Amino acid sequence: MGKGPNLSAIGSALDAISWEWLNDNHPQLAEAIETEVARGATPQMVRRYVVQRTERIELALRCEQAASYLVEAA
Numbered sequence: 001m002g003k004g005p006n007l008s009a010i011g012s013a014l015d016a017i018s019w020e021w022l023n024d025n026h027p028q029l030a031e032a033i034e035t036e037v038a039r040g041a042t043p044q045m046v047r048r049y050v051v052q053r054t055e056r057i058e059l060a061l062r063c064e065q066a067a068s069y070l071v072e073a074a
Contacts, residue, residue, distance in 0.1 A: 012072060018065035033067050037074075043067035 022030040033046055047064035051057060 012069075015065045015069035015072065018062045019069040021062065022066045029063070030066065033063055034070055037067050037070045041067065043071060 019030070022033070036046065037043075043064045046067040047060045050060035050063045054060070
């Protein structure tokens, strides 16, 4: 079976949407994620931390996507 497209353009768009959403709805959290990514945190580290602190899976996934956006933009 052949390999299909990796759909990375969709992933990048979703990451950007999450970054915009965080900036609009939780600007302090967006700023904190930006700071931690600049310090070397990976998107997975951000997700794990948010889950451990809040137990809010949806928010953690949104934060992970936003962090991925920042990593891609760097």
